[in-house]
Amino acid sequence: MNYTTQMDAAKKGIITKEMEVVSRKENIDIEILRERVAKGQIVIPANKNHKSLDAEGVGKGLKTKINVNLGISRDCPNVDTELDKVKTALDMKVEAIMDLSSFGKTEEFRKRLINMSTAMIGTVPVYDAVGFYDKELKDITEKEFLDVVRKHGEDGVDFITIHAGMNRETAKVFKKNERITNIVSRGGSLLYAWMELNNKENPFYEYFDELLEICQEYDMTISLGDALRPGSIEDGTDGPQIAELMVLGELTKRAWEKNVQIIIEGPGHIQLNEIEANVLLEKKLCYEAPFYVLGPIVTDIAPGYDHITSAIGGAIAASHGVDFLCYVTPAEHLRLPTLEDMKEGIIASKIAAHAGDIAKGVPGAKEWDLKMSRARQKLDWEGMFKLALDEEKARRYRAESNPEHEDSCTMCGKMCSMRNMNRVMEGKDINILRAED
Known part of the structure; x- marks a missing residue:
């Protein structure tokens, strides 16, 4: 029996080789795993073109996974330096690496990364668009944004962050609600700027069906980005954040109809006492889709130590049901992380994930x-x-x-x-x- 994606296979009762790998790693009954993949409660990001992948599952009943952010930038464009970090991250057994490259030889770095990585690979295509086309943001067309997504699919990217939840309506909510830190999501700020400069709808929202077709073709998981995540605890759990989360829930159902797997991204900077409520809201509004958080960072006063502030938030978030933690390094808010910064961030996130797994009773x-x-x-x-x-x-x-x-x-x-x-x-x-x- 043929299938297009892991979710499509699960709905048809097919056990894929990736499901078998995850079942063994997690010591979970394979039928329970298949049922949860079919419902969207577990995702197995596994692009058909990522041949070196050692598949991982993210979601209900599984160990909390961690992601490491890497990539070249205008100020730090050395591909080999970043690949040294990749090797170390893989040696430290991280489950995911996100390539956040935004300048220079992004395609070279991405292809080398995917070829060598057993971990699942994520990207943010909108970061790549400006450099890929060598055009100013305002001049990139809707089709060109989608074509970058297709290129990442062809290269073997397993999951992509797409900020489709900030449409013109949620942008209005943002404008009506004063914030201390406005929009801190890099991808979110770029798309908001594009929308304002061109007086148009977010292309990823307007052409979401076309985006789903691309993802279905390569079996790319969409990580629905939180463009309006809070960048300070003062802005946490506010109107713009929740308005966008409601849209992400609607997009989740549309994606599942096309058998495209979905992860929901969350905050951000959140007070300690608001973390549990944020997890509950995501699970309710997004139908138990896996929840992926940056930190969350629980206080704004510790630059140089944000691997600690985020580990505190990550442990609490994981204990309440968060499935995926994006690591934060001591360099957060200050610079591109060094190799040592990366190692510190990985260890802090691993501690948080494991502490959360103990609290939520993950087997083993x-x-x-x-x-x-x-x-x-x-x-x-x-x-x-x-x-x-x-x-x-x-x-x-x-x-x-x-x-x-x-x-x-x-x-x-x-x-x-x-x-x-x-x-x-x-x-x-x-x-x-x-x-x-």
């Missing part, structure tokens, strides 16, 4: 922590290193400060609670001041 999540606790109780340093999220850093910290006694560390020495409790439980004496026998 808590067992990892149980193994670490048992290794700590036994003072099994080698076991702890192997279980650590960042094994290299754990080993380095231990090696940099050697204790007098191997069954302790330089923090507590012979006052180590684990050491002394083990000795007491075994009926042995505790010799904190005396020399060892």
Whole structure:
């Protein structure tokens, strides 16, 4: 039986090879997986032309996935530098990489990235349009925007961020509601500017059916971008954000009718106490489509530490049902991330995702922590290193400060609670001041 997309196959009762891979990775019954893909509750972004892909599932009942943003820019156009980051990100086992390239040899970088990447690849085609056509934003036509999407599909991109929810009506809502930070989405601001300069409808909204046909042809998943996401906690959960979310729900149903998989993108900068409500709204208004958030960043005052502010928000968001976290690095709001910035962002996001998985009872999540606790109780340093999220850093910290006694560390020495409790439980004496026998 033939099928066009993963969703089409799922609706027809077909088990694809990608579904089999995800079922094994997640230890989920394959029929439950297929049913959730058919309903749009789980997506498996897998472009037919991405031959090196090791498929991942995103959505209900699965582990929270993380995405890493990379790409060349006008100020940092070195392709090889960014590819070094790609190699490291893949070594760190990220599930997704988004190419946000906006200048220079974008096609070269994208093709090399897709050829080498086992992780799913995402892009934002509107970023690429200006450089691809070498035209000012105002002069790009509706057809040209769609042609860039088709090019990304041909190249093998698995999911694309499309800011189709900001149409002329939601733009009116934005204009009527004063914001501190206006539109902070790069893609959203470009499309808003194009609409204003040309006095036209958002081309991705107006020609959404044509967009769906392209995505259906290559089995590209659409990540419906939140053009009006808040860029400060003051703007969080406001009228423009919610107005756009309602449109995203309508577009989700239209996409599912064409068997195109959908992810919903969310905020952004959100107060801690508003995260749960934001997840509930997305799941209700967008019919349980997988939810993908940037952070969320829970305070605006920590440039240089936004990997921490976003990890706090990401853990809470994941615990309430968010399926996909976009990493944030210490360089957020400041510069293009370095390799070390990227590593810090990945680890912070992985911690947040795992903490969320424990809270929402993802099978196998808590067992990892149980193994670490048992290794700590036994003072099994080698076991702890192997279980650590960042094994290299754990080993380095231990090696940099050697204790007098191997069954302790330089923090507590012979006052180590684990050491002394083990000795007491075994009926042995505790010799904190005396020399060892």
